[in-house]
Amino acid sequence: MNIRSGYIYKDDFLHRLDARAKIFFTLSSLLFLIAESSSSSIFAFLSLIVILTFHSLGMMGINRAFAPVSFLLLFIFILSPFSCREGTPLLMLSDFVLVTKEGLSYSLHLALRLTGISFLFSLLFSTERMENLLSALTSFGLKYPISLSVILSFSFVHRLSLRYSEIKDAISLRKGGSVGRKGILDVLSALIVYALKEVSSTSNALVGKGYDGKGKVTDMHPLSSSYSVVIISIICILLPWIFHLL
Amino acid sequence: MNKSTGRISLISVMTALTVVFTLIIRYPVVATNGYISLIDASIVFSAIAFGPVPGFLIGALGSALSDIIGGYALWAVISFVVHGLEGLLIGIVARNGNFSALKGVLSVLVSLIIVPLGYFLLTGLFLVDFKTSLVEVPGNLLQSGVGSVIGVVLYKIVLNSYPKLKNMRW
Numbered sequence: 001m002n003i004r005s006g007y008i009y010k011d012d013f014l015h016r017l018d019a020r021a022k023i024f025f026t027l028s029s030l031l032f033l034i035a036e037s038s039s040s041s042i043f044a045f046l047s048l049i050v051i052l053t054f055h056s057l058g059m060m061g062i063n064r065a066f067a068p069v070s071f072l073l074l075f076i077f078i079l080s081p082f083s084c085r086e087g088t089p090l091l092m093l094s095d096f097v098l099v100t101k102e103g104l105s106y107s108l109h110l111a112l113r114l115t116g117i118s119f120l121f122s123l124l125f126s127t128e129r130m131e132n133l134l135s136a137l138t139s140f141g142l143k144y145p146i147s148l149s150v151i152l153s154f155s156f157v158h159r160l161s162l163r164y165s166e167i168k169d170a171i172s173l174r175k176g177g178s179v180g181r182k183g184i185l186d187v188l189s190a191l192i193v194y195a196l197k198e199v200s201s202t203s204n205a206l207v208g209k210g211y212d213g214k215g216k217v218t219d220m221h222p223l224s225s226s227y228s229v230v231i232i233s234i235i236c237i238l239l240p241w242i243f244h245l246l
Numbered sequence: 247m248n249k250s251t252g253r254i255s256l257i258s259v260m261t262a263l264t265v266v267f268t269l270i271i272r273y274p275v276v277a278t279n280g281y282i283s284l285i286d287a288s289i290v291f292s293a294i295a296f297g298p299v300p301g302f303l304i305g306a307l308g309s310a311l312s313d314i315i316g317g318y319a320l321w322a323v324i325s326f327v328v329h330g331l332e333g334l335l336i337g338i339v340a341r342n343g344n345f346s347a348l349k350g351v352l353s354v355l356v357s358l359i360i361v362p363l364g365y366f367l368l369t370g371l372f373l374v375d376f377k378t379s380l381v382e383v384p385g386n387l388l389q390s391g392v393g394s395v396i397g398v399v400l401y402k403i404v405l406n407s408y409p410k411l412k413n414m415r416w
Contacts, residue, residue, distance in 0.1 A: 006314055034372065068318045072374065072381075079377050110374050114320075117373065121319035145250075149257045150307060156262030157315070164270055185396070188267070188284075189403040192291065195263045196408060202255035207248050 006125040014056040014127045018229045019136035025236035026124045032240035033116045039105060042112045045243040049119045057126055065122035066115070073111045130154060135223050148211075152202070156195075164191050256296065256414065257303050264288040264308025269316060282385060285309055286357055286393025287400060289333045294345060294353060294401045297416045298337030305333030324372070328364030332357055332390075345405075350398040357394035362386040 009015075014022075029045070036042050053061045087102030124133075134147045167190045172179045179187060223229075267288040288308065293301030309329035313322040336353045362383045370376035405411050 006319075064317055068320055072378065075381050076374060076378050079381075110378070114373055118320045121314075121322070122317075125314055125319055145254050146303075146307075149254050149261065149303075150311070152254070152258035153261040153265065153307065153311060156259055157265045157311075160259075160262050160266045161270065164266060184271075185399065185403065188287070188396075189400055189407065191266070192263065192400060192404050193408045195259050196404075196411060196414070198259050199252065199255045199414070202259060203248055203251040206251040206254065211251060211254075 007129050008057055008061070008126045010056060010127075012056055014052065014123070017127075018232060019128050019132040019223060020139065021229060021233045021236045022124055022128055023133070023136055023140075024233045025239065026120050028237045029120050029240040030117060032244070033113050033120075036244060038244075039109045039112055041243045041246055042109070042116060044246055045240055046112055046116045046119065048243075049116060049123065053119055053123050056123070061122065061126055064126065065119040069114050069118045072114065076107050076111050076114070079107075132223065139223060156198070160191065160195060163194055167191055167194070253300075253416070256300060257307070260288070260292050260296070260300070260304045261308045261311065264292070264304055265312045265315060268309070268312035282389040282392070283312075284393050284396060285312060285329065286332070286361065286390050287397040289329055290336055290353055290357060290394045290397025291400050291404070293333040293336035294340040294349075294398070295404075295411055296337070296414060297341055298334045300416055301333030301337030302330045303333075306330030320373070321369075324365065324368045327368060328361060331364060332360045335360060336394075345401065353398055354391065354394040357390045357397075358387065361390035 029049075032045065033042060036045075050062065053065060057064075087100035089097045089099070090101050090104060091097075091099040131151060134142070134150055138144060138147045164187070168179055168187050171183055171187055171190075175183055264285060268283040268285040271284050273282045285308070289301065289305040292304040296304075306326045306329060309325035310322040313319055313325050335356045339352045339356055340349045365386050366376070366379050366383055369382065370379035373379070
């Protein structure tokens, strides 16, 4: 099973930055990328994000952010001739206008926005542990049971994927080496039954740990509160909008 | 079983199952650089088995976590909305009485409409333009169609082998 874990362990400025400040930066940057009309401002901001990604995560971080959007970017430029028909023609085939200056700049704008959003999310999830992100969201008012459910889900993903491999191996042995298309339904239904049986044991374990739906008894770490976090968060919110002034 | 912890456990386990369904079987779609997974199978199963609210939570959280873990975080918010809505509506369609063939067909239809339309509209509105987001529609149609049929079939199989499933509805 190919699960590409989100978090990459490093010890640098971005990794040490408070999770709440990173969330503020991501949301503010997202708004900037959607609202900003100047491609050059977006390009300048994207350059900063790419430099931060490379500095913090190296080429692996760049690849991880770029891979999910690479083909979509290609489609944006392939469809470019049909996106905007009006304007200054740049490329013509006899009388038919293939690419206009406005169409090309529109496609470039979309491509920069999409790449920027991809890099933003990749940077957030590569430099911050999910537990800290959930603690940050809880401090913003996310319901505690939802945070707890997400944290528990993460621990179950690994367990269920291991169980899937075991069930698949067992069924393929029984069927003589290969599961086949019909056998995959047996594997999936067996996995579901296993998961359903886990529900009651997990519920009992939660009660045993003192969680009854009212109290908050888990090992979720509260994030530290200090003036520096507030100041850094304000800087993070304002940072993308400085590029609007460029 | 404690009601509150039971619900948290159910959401956690089924959300994880949705992530596993998404990541274990992925057929790449060369045309869109995306992939076809069985995410809809897990969401349709959960919505039919447990109802609209768990269907929404499992669909929304499971799909968003799958995108984050799988390296497609860009689509996490859109998946949260689209698959959450898919789980909610299928849960509403299948909520009362015994599960029938008609409810199964309706569940598949809801999935076939909500997933491609939702991705088309939200991707076109917030990420790219509508012409580019049209590229994703055939892949999403195939994924939601195949996934939802498998989800309905899995529900029937699991109900036969694990009858307690009927008592797990919210």
